[in-house]
Amino acid sequence: MKINFIKVPIFYGSDRPGVELGPDTMIQNNIIDIFEKKGNIIKKIFNTNVDKYSEQEKFATSKKLKYYKGILDANKDLANKLYETLKEGILPFVLGGDHSLGIGSIAATSKFHNKDLAVIWIDAHTDINTIETSPSANIHGMPLSISLGEGNTELNNILFNGKKINGNNVYILGARSVDDGEYGILEKHNVNVWYMNDIKEKGIEACIEELLLKLKEKNTKNIHLSYDIDSLDEKLVPGTGTPEKDGMNIEQSEKLIKSIIQTKLVRSIDFVEFNPMKDINDITLKNVIKMLNVFSLELSKL
Numbered sequence: 522m523k524i525n526f527i528k529v530p531i532f533y534g535s536d537r538p539g540v541e542l543g544p545d546t547m548i549q550n551n552i553i554d555i556f557e558k559k560g561n562i563i564k565k566i567f568n569t570n571v572d573k574y575s576e577q578e579k580f581a582t583s584k585k586l587k588y589y590k591g592i593l594d595a596n597k598d599l600a601n602k603l604y605e606t607l608k609e610g611i612l613p614f615v616l617g618g619d620h621s622l623g624i625g626s627i628a629a630t631s632k633f634h635n636k637d638l639a640v641i642w643i644d645a646h647t648d649i650n651t652i653e654t655s656p657s658a659n660i661h662g663m664p665l666s667i668s669l670g671e672g673n674t675e676l677n678n679i680l681f682n683g684k685k686i687n688g689n690n691v692y693i694l695g696a697r698s699v700d701d702g703e704y705g706i707l708e709k710h711n712v713n714v715w716y717m718n719d720i721k722e723k724g725i726e727a728c729i730e731e732l733l734l735k736l737k738e739k740n741t742k743n744i745h746l747s748y749d750i751d752s753l754d755e756k757l758v759p760g761t762g763t764p765e766k767d768g769m770n771i772e773q774s775e776k777l778i779k780s781i782i783q784t785k786l787v788r789s790i791d792f793v794e795f796n797p798m799k800d801i802n803d804i805t806l807k808n809v810i811k812m813l814n815v816f817s818l819e820l821s822k823l
């Protein structure tokens with residue numbers, strides 16, 4: 522598979538420095554080699570521009586959204602680079618950075634496919650807060666609501682105005698930390714969610730079957746796959762901004778990623794929330810590399 526890596530060194534959405542070092546840490550740990558040894562071709566490595574804002578400036582451009590302007594401009598730049606990549610027929614693989622980057626990557630993939638897009642969101646959180654419901658004002662907890670057209674800031678209008686996706690084409694797996702206000706938004710938009718409890722009760726295989734069936738029933742043609750490493754259990758990923766207990770193990774995560782890539786419908790991928798500054802004894806780094814091995818192997822078979 523021909524791939525462009527798009528680095529997005531941003532921490533503003535999480536308000537916890539360190540995650541902006543994720544992309545370069547992964548590159549320094551030879552992920553280009555890992556991908557190429559399996560037979561993929563890395564065409565280009567883009568770097569998204571992220572302007573500098575100080576801690577004191579975090580509410581300077583919006584009272585309710587931390588680092589609003591910094592996140593907006595970075596996502597615009599990401600969206601343009603991702604759209605270019607799709608136009609060249611190359612798979613964009615976005616290296617985060619925090620999950621606020623989902624705003625730009627969904628905007629670009631949706632535009633390219635004329636809004637005929639499903640989003641699979643593998644995450645401990647549902648990331649569907651709005652300005653009103655967010656307990657933190659951290660934009661990495663809001664990319665799905667923004668992509669669904671909630672709110673009316675410039676973040677809603679990247680590449681084209683308004684709603685990028687439909688809620689019944691959004692599939693969240695691995696959730697176990699949901700804020701009170703998020704439940705109503707999930708319901709309003711008919712979002713499909715498999716909570717960790719569902720995965721524990723039914724087993725990951727049964728959940729994957731349900732997911733694949735729904736994709737088929739809806740005649741899904743294009744998927745944006747957004748992978749947050751905090752979907753893994755906190756013991757496996759101490760190096761992430763918001764680790765949560767009772768998460769997926771490596772084997773479950775691996776099965777899930779393989780089955781999704783094997784649909785041959787994945788058009789763009791995010792890999793987010795690795796914070797090397799919070800890592801302990803390289804535990805997270807090792808698991809990040811493990812998961813990137815899974816992605817690269819599966820992609821090489823396409």
Ligand SMILES: NC(=[NH2+])NCCC[C@H](N)C(=O)O
Pocket residue numbers: 619620621646648650655656657658659661662663698699700749751762763794
């Ligand atoms: N992408 C993430 N790690 N999101 C964490 C979100 C945490 C919390 N729900 C919030 O909105 O602040």
Ligand SMILES: [Mn+2]
Pocket residue numbers: 620644645646648661749
């Ligand atoms: Mn997330």
